[in-house]
Amino acid sequence: MQPARRVAFDVIRAVTESDAYANLLLPTRLERAGLSGADAGLATELTYGTLRMQGYYDAVIRIAAGRDTDRIDPPILDVLRLATHQLLSMRTAHHAVVDEAVSLAREVGSQSATGFVNGVLRTITRTEPADWHEKVMAQPRSDDERLAIEYSHPVWIVRAFRRALAAEGREIELEDLLDADNLAPRVSLVALPGLSSTDDLPRSRPARYSPLGVVSEGGDPARWPVVQTGHARVQDEGSQLAALALSRARPAAAGERWLDMCAGPGGKAALLAAEAAAVGVTLVANEILPVRAELVRAALAAIPNPPQVLVQDGTTIGQSLPEQFDRILIDAPCTGLGALRRRPEARWRKQPKDVAELQKLQASLLESGIDALKPGGILAYVTCSPHLAETTGVVEGVLKRQGGRIERLDTAAVLAGVTVEPLELGEQGERASGHVQLWPHRHGTDAMFICLLQKVAG
Numbered sequence: 246m247q248p249a250r251r252v253a254f255d256v257i258r259a260v261t262e263s264d265a266y267a268n269l270l271l272p273t274r275l276e277r278a279g280l281s282g283a284d285a286g287l288a289t290e291l292t293y294g295t296l297r298m299q300g301y302y303d304a305v306i307r308i309a310a311g312r313d314t315d316r317i318d319p320p321i322l323d324v325l326r327l328a329t330h331q332l333l334s335m336r337t338a339h340h341a342v343v344d345e346a347v348s349l350a351r352e353v354g355s356q357s358a359t360g361f362v363n364g365v366l367r368t369i370t371r372t373e374p375a376d377w378h379e380k381v382m383a384q385p386r387s388d389d390e391r392l393a394i395e396y397s398h399p400v401w402i403v404r405a406f407r408r409a410l411a412a413e414g415r416e417i418e419l420e421d422l423l424d425a426d427n428l429a430p431r432v433s434l435v436a437l438p439g440l441s442s443t444d445d446l447p448r449s450r451p452a453r454y455s456p457l458g459v460v461s462e463g464g465d466p467a468r469w470p471v472v473q474t475g476h477a478r479v480q481d482e483g484s485q486l487a488a489l490a491l492s493r494a495r496p497a498a499a500g501e502r503w504l505d506m507c508a509g510p511g512g513k514a515a516l517l518a519a520e521a522a523a524v525g526v527t528l529v530a531n532e533i534l535p536v537r538a539e540l541v542r543a544a545l546a547a548i549p550n551p552p553q554v555l556v557q558d559g560t561t562i563g564q565s566l567p568e569q570f571d572r573i574l575i576d577a578p579c580t581g582l583g584a585l586r587r588r589p590e591a592r593w594r595k596q597p598k599d600v601a602e603l604q605k606l607q608a609s610l611l612e613s614g615i616d617a618l619k620p621g622g623i624l625a626y627v628t629c630s631p632h633l634a635e636t637t638g639v640v641e642g643v644l645k646r647q648g649g650r651i652e653r654l655d656t657a658a659v660l661a662g663v664t665v666e667p668l669e670l671g672e673q674g675e676r677a678s679g680h681v682q683l684w685p686h687r688h689g690t691d692a693m694f695i696c697l698l699q700k701v702a703g
């Protein structure tokens with residue numbers, strides 16, 4: 246079997262069977278198989294494309310097999326999904342796809358499975374991709390269910406996106422957003438201030454919004470010397486803006502103390518640390534999980550006088566370190582619904598019940614952050630999810646409970662002073678409630694939510 250397809254199949258299997266993360270597993274499997282360049286690109290496209298479009302392909306397989314996908318053996322279903330991706334989206338030669346799928350089915354299933362796979366795939370090849378689209382979309386459904394199938398997202402996520410866009414008067418952008426989630430994101434990098442500049446980053450063009458960012462125009466940035474020294478990093482532009490919203494909310498005074506409360510694996514902490522070092526500010530990074538705290542230490546190693554890394558539950562920091570910090574970043578654990586482009590399987594793994602649990606933790610981290618903030622200090626509450634329960638829901642609930650202790654800052658105005666090009670924001674809501682919501686389809690970033698708050702002085 247062609248090695249790229251084998252790697253893709255093995256990763257897809259590990260994702261379905263043992264909850265592996267494709268973005269972590271794929272690079273190690275590519276290396277083990279000795280794949281690089283075009284072969285690595287093909288394996289990545291096969292893996293990510295199949296996992297992203299799984300919902301749509303399952304709808305096709307259901308019709309072609311005449312049975313529900315939960316009545317198909319999981320390894321055989323994965324064989325069919327990978328083959329369907331090649332047939333419908335990559336237009337690979339039919340006989341090659343069917344032959345390879347049948348051999349895989351022989352290897353991972355029973356003899357009877359080979360006949361089943363052969364039959365289902367031959368049925369799929371007999372109809373053009375555009376006609377499959379028509380068949381799959383033919384049954385009458387609600388608008389959200391139709392979008393869920395067409396763009397391969399669970400319905401509850403479609404609904405959450407619709408509500409978040411409606412809150413800013415941009416419900417009309419829903420299809421663009423769902424479509425953007427199915428495209429590979431461009432690779433953005435940050436040049437850490439004081440350690441490198443965007444001129445040191447080869448084969449790249451300046452980012453649209455981040456003054457420290459570039460977008461790679463090809464090649465593997467991990468091989469660039471400035472990235473290998475840790476002086477520049479691969480980092481989504483939305484994450485850069487989240488860190489810069491805090492560090493540049495107002496001029497920093499030497500001697501300030503900043504806290505990154507949920508720092509693992511350390512991407513934003515590295516940017517904050519570089520910003521802090523340039524103006525004589527001390528950063529403390531905190532992370533609850535020891536293994537992720539190690540990643541934070543590694544991420545900070547290239548910064549001169551690297552910041553202290555604490556391993557604590559952020560929800561207790563308000564008690565253990567009350568009124569200690571001038572600025573705090575809470576990049577809260579969240580559903581990650583704003584980063585579906587990067588984590589192809591995440592949309593199928595997250596469940597609506599996760600939202601309620603996370604919302605409780607997010608509120609308690611925010612309350613703790615407010616306690617840890619000095620009067621007059623600034624806090625950035627950030628999520629890489631646009632789900633309203635995790636964003637404005639958390640902020641509004643905490644503001645209500647805190648009475649007049651905390652007030653909103655105008656995050657849009659702060660970012661207007663930071664970004665290279667002005668950010669196009671929604672028509673309503675954001676100005677009034679002080680936050681900024683970034684979007685993949687509109688800004689080309691992850692859907693980061695950024696809300697600056699200030700503790701009332703005295």
Ligand SMILES: C[S@@+](CC[C@H](N)C(=O)[O-])C[C@H]1O[C@@H](n2cnc3c(N)ncnc32)[C@H](O)[C@@H]1O
Pocket residue numbers: 484506507508509510511512513514531532533534537557558559560576577578579
């Ligand atoms: C969204 S990630 C932060 C990403 C990070 N800021 C970056 O840019 O690399 C959230 C982090 O919070 C950590 N976390 C979860 N619960 C926590 C808690 N109670 N206290 C502190 N950190 C927590 C998670 O382990 C995870 O590493």
